[in-house]
Amino acid sequence: MEEEIKCGILQGEVLLKSYYVINAEILEGRLSSPVGMVTDGIRINEFRITTPVSLVKLSTGFKEQIKLYVDLQLCSDDERRILANAKSGTILMQAPDLEVSLQGNKHLLFIGDSGVLQAFPAILALARSGGQVEVYSMHRMGKAALNALRSYVKRMDFPLRSIRGGGDRSIAHILEAQTVGTRIMAFCDWSDYSRIKHIARRIGYSNMEIQGIGIGEKDERVFCARCYQMQHKPHESEIICMQCGIPLVISNHYSPRLEAYMGYVNVN
Amino acid sequence: MFDSNIKVRVAEVAEETPLVRSFKLVPVEGELPRFSAGAHITTYLQTDNKLLERHYSLTGNPKYSDSYRIAVRRSDTSRGGSAFWHSQVKVGDEMEISQPKNHLPLSFEAKHHILIAAGIGITPFMAMMADLKEAGKSFELHYAAASAEYCPFYSFILSHYGKQAHFYFSSEQQRMFTLLMWNQPVGSHVYFCGPEGLITQFKHSAQSYGYPDSSIHFELFTPPVTGPCYPFEVMLTKSKIALHVPEDRSLLDVLLDKGIKAPYSCKIGGCGSCEVEVEEGEVDHRDFFLSEQDKKKRNVMIACVSRAKSKRVSIHL
Numbered sequence: 001m002e003e004e005i006k007c008g009i010l011q012g013e014v015l016l017k018s019y020y021v022i023n024a025e026i027l028e029g030r031l032s033s034p035v036g037m038v039t040d041g042i043r044i045n046e047f048r049i050t051t052p053v054s055l056v057k058l059s060t061g062f063k064e065q066i067k068l069y070v071d072l073q074l075c076s077d078d079e080r081r082i083l084a085n086a087k088s089g090t091i092l093m094q095a096p097d098l099e100v101s102l103q104g105n106k107h108l109l110f111i112g113d114s115g116v117l118q119a120f121p122a123i124l125a126l127a128r129s130g131g132q133v134e135v136y137s138m139h140r141m142g143k144a145a146l147n148a149l150r151s152y153v154k155r156m157d158f159p160l161r162s163i164r165g166g167g168d169r170s171i172a173h174i175l176e177a178q179t180v181g182t183r184i185m186a187f188c189d190w191s192d193y194s195r196i197k198h199i200a201r202r203i204g205y206s207n208m209e210i211q212g213i214g215i216g217e218k219d220e221r222v223f224c225a226r227c228y229q230m231q232h233k234p235h236e237s238e239i240i241c242m243q244c245g246i247p248l249v250i251s252n253h254y255s256p257r258l259e260a261y262m263g264y265v266n267v268n
Numbered sequence: 269m270f271d272s273n274i275k276v277r278v279a280e281v282a283e284e285t286p287l288v289r290s291f292k293l294v295p296v297e298g299e300l301p302r303f304s305a306g307a308h309i310t311t312y313l314q315t316d317n318k319l320l321e322r323h324y325s326l327t328g329n330p331k332y333s334d335s336y337r338i339a340v341r342r343s344d345t346s347r348g349g350s351a352f353w354h355s356q357v358k359v360g361d362e363m364e365i366s367q368p369k370n371h372l373p374l375s376f377e378a379k380h381h382i383l384i385a386a387g388i389g390i391t392p393f394m395a396m397m398a399d400l401k402e403a404g405k406s407f408e409l410h411y412a413a414a415s416a417e418y419c420p421f422y423s424f425i426l427s428h429y430g431k432q433a434h435f436y437f438s439s440e441q442q443r444m445f446t447l448l449m450w451n452q453p454v455g456s457h458v459y460f461c462g463p464e465g466l467i468t469q470f471k472h473s474a475q476s477y478g479y480p481d482s483s484i485h486f487e488l489f490t491p492p493v494t495g496p497c498y499p500f501e502v503m504l505t506k507s508k509i510a511l512h513v514p515e516d517r518s519l520l521d522v523l524l525d526k527g528i529k530a531p532y533s534c535k536i537g538g539c540g541s542c543e544v545e546v547e548e549g550e551v552d553h554r555d556f557f558l559s560e561q562d563k564k565k566r567n568v569m570i571a572c573v574s575r576a577k578s579k580r581v582s583i584h585l
Contacts, residue, residue: 178453203455
């Protein structure tokens with residue numbers, strides 16, 4: 001069973017009108033990564049918030065402190081009320097199921113509309129670490145999300161840049177100009193995340209140099225062992241290959257290079 | 269070690285430097301298997317007292333496998349291997365060697381290869397540079413030696429890879445600094461081969477400059493020095509045998525002495541071939557194969573170098 005983390009609430013406040021931030025102190029348990037996301041929500045006193053929460057660990061003094069961020073727009077009315085009243089008490093949560101490491105000498109952050117909340121903890125942690133940071137907003141960001149991001153990034157004294165035209169070439173141009181020690185962090189929907197990763201891998205970044213949090217439905221793929229056709233991976237464990245018509249069993253053998261699961265021919 | 273050995277004959281011996289000899293080996297019959305750049309062979313030399321197993325990188329161009337070439341430095345602290353090669357082995361001698369094995373392959377993902385060698389550590393890079401040049405890939409060599417006279421393959425490297433090679437001769441007060449790895453373009457991989465001290469220094473620097481572990485490659489020819497060794501007991505749970513591992517022997521040595529067919533290859537903790545499952549006891553990890561995460565989370569140990577922190581370990585053998 002995963003270790004539960006218990007925190008004492010120090011204070012809570014609204015951030016940039018759309019987000020709620022809670023400062024808390026870790027009382028029991030430990031966080032292995034400095035930045036992460038709890039997708040299952042948290043318990044505040046005896047109440048449950050099911051909205052995903054992103055967090056950053058701030059090691060200050062004797063006890064470790066954390067900042068938790070919640071997107072108020074994703075919360076129900078009840079959850080907003082719970083948050084507004086959360087000035088003291090305890091928080092219980094599981095260890096983050098999505099984590100981001102801060103290793104590297106320079107960080108490039110690519111942030112999309114849906115990834116602003118997830119990006120805040122990383123931006124704060126990187127600002128505190130004093131490393132070199134460049135923040136890029138993805139193309140076609142909504143006005144509210146862009147304004148929130150711009151305001152937050154400005155507080156940290158980082159420039160916010162946009163990707164010219166939003167195309168692959170612009171992204172590649174940014175990535176190619178970097179030197180060893182640069183890390184890429186993407187906080188956006190899965191299609192943009194995959195696109196950035198694909199471009200980065202082509203340029204020479206390893207998987208260890210690319211991380212982040214993808215939002216929404218991930219388009220997973222299956223590779224047919226017989227005809228090599230790539231196709232969408234459904235929830236079922238067996239499919240019929242869309243090209244050669246052979247029944248396939250979807251294994252858990254995943255190729256990071258092909259970004260697909262192996263579909264073995266079903267001999268039964 | 270289950271591969272079938274190959275019988276070879278020494279076809280040529282050449283003095284590369286006053287301390288280094290190169291040997292050309294040809295098959296006694298049949299053909300030699302092809303090899304990839306960075307591969308090495310194990311040579312089996314029968315002396316009066318015992319059979320010496322020694323590993324040597326293949327220095328020839330991997331495109332040609334009609335013969336194998338190795339280079340041996342006469343070590344001041346030779347345990348018999350290099351001394352035997354230099355004083356006993358001559359043209360016409362026959363011996364057995366292993367199939368080629370590669371624990372230092374070129375990365376197919378790298379966009380730029382930075383090869384860093386000291387002394388006899390140049391040997392795996394000779395095959396690598398041939399491969400890289402043939403494929404038109406980007407690389408640079410940084411090679412430290414005492415002087416040009418004591419620099420194996422100096423003339424060959426100068427004539428074939430002059431544009432990519434940088435030499436550092438200590439006799440001319442030239443030093444090879446780790447800063448050569450700094451500010452390299454994304455996609456650069458670094459490869460080290462030489463004394464343990466050099467590898468440790470460059471590896472730590474590479475990590476601090478931000479190279480991910482997957483971009484750092486190195487090969488040691490001797491096991492790293494990792495502190496005093498204490499005896500321990502080991503229980504083989506499948507075969508129900510209890511063994512004692514003394515301080516001057518490895519677990520692998522003891523298993524092989526007992527006739528247990530434990531697989532192995534490098535014998536210095538770098539390849540993982542001798543990994544065994546640990547069922548009980550605390551492991552003193554001394555290898556450089558397992559990641560830190562593997563050492564913490566997986567119940568395994570590398571039998572050729574790792575030992576027990578507790579008085580006893582139980583392994584699934």
